[in-house]
Amino acid sequence: MVILNKLLAQIFIPKFFSTMSLESSKRVAAYKAVDEWVKPNTAIGIGSGSTVIYAVERLKQRVVNENIKVFCVPTSFQARQLIISNGLILSDLEAHPELDCAIDGADEADANLTLIKGGGGCLLQEKVVASCAQSLIIVADYTKDSTKLGQQYRKGxxxxxxxxxxxxxxxxxxxxxxxxxxxxxxxxxxxxxxxxxxxxxxxxxxxxxxxxxxxxxxxxxxxxxxxxxxGLFVNMVRKAYFGLADGNVTERC
The missing domain is CATH 3.30.70.260 (ACT domain)
Structure with a gap:
């Protein structure tokens, strides 16, 4: 039984902590971006993907705790549902054609912050919303930070x-x-x-x-x-935040 428990620990525990570290890295990047870029009484773009979930989580906290008003323009059906489910103000590009910033994720970013996006299928609306924002802010975990495109993201x-x-x-x-x-x-x-x-x-x-x-x-x-x-986003990013497994954040402009 002792041997079996050790074997199970070797199989499952490293995987568990690896997953938790990755999710934690997404959260710290998203939280820092929202704290630094979202201002009261502005309209912002809400991107799609797993890291943006944490950006919306932090945005909801700020709206509740600071009593600020922020108008949210989604980049996909998923983003729209995320805005609604968190009780945030849903808007669109008809009402707010100029956005203060857009916060979105990426499948990969190279040394020049050229992005691959669209792994989740939302690239067109993401690019339209990003083009309407004064600043495109990218939040991602450390696995998305590459020197060259294709270095880590293999799906094309x-x-x-x-x-x-x-x-x-x-x-x-x-x-x-x-x-x-x-x-x-x-x-x-x-x-x-x-x-x-x-x-x-x-x-x-x-x-x-x-x-x-x-x-x-x-x-x-x-x-x-x-x-x-x-899904190529070239010369569009104002700043990117990459969360690290140790809880720190790498910032690149």
Whole structure:
């Protein structure tokens, strides 16, 4: 029995503490960003993803404790439900076309704070909201902080396309840039993953052995007919907060 308990501890305890450390790192990054960037009586963009949950958690605390008013513009259905469930003021870009800041996550950030976003399928609305904000603030854990794109995030760059064009777009991207492009399939239903906007998602697994000019790559992708938006966020980030496992936060501008 003693031997069995030791074996179980070796299997489960490290995994438990690793998970807790990762979640803690997300929380400290999100809390610090909200404390430093959210001001009373402003409109802010609320991104999507697991780290943004903690940003909304902290925002709710500030609204309650400081009695401040903040108008929240969501980037997805998930973000909208998060705002509503926390009792925050839901708004949109019609009422608030100019935002003080947008707080969002990322799948990966390189040394220049070029981002890969869209792993959760919300890249189009995320980019629209980010473009309306004076400052795009990124919150993430330490596993998203890379020197080069593709160093840690292996699923590729998401690209949102109109359904009828996914095959031509796939072929053109592979012909222009190399790598492989795959249609993202749904997990809980048969068929492709469909975005909040009714489009398909392609995931481009790009060659990682060369230094790419991501601004030029992004422009070229967006010029392909049928492409709605890419998951490359280039020269958009004002500041990024990466939570560390030890409770500290790395900040990059």
């Amino acid at each position: 760059i998401p690209i949102e396309v109109v359904p009828m064009a996914y095959v031509p777009v796939k072929r053109k991207i592979e012909g222009l840039f190399g790598g492989s492009v795959n249609l993202r399939m749904s997990v809980a239903k048969a068929g492709p993953c469909v975005t909040d906007n009714g489009n398909f998602l392609l995931d481009w697994q790009f060659p990682t052995d060369a230094d790419s000019d991501w601004a030029a790559v992004n422009r070229d992708i967006l010029m392909i007919p049928g492409v709605v938006e890419s």
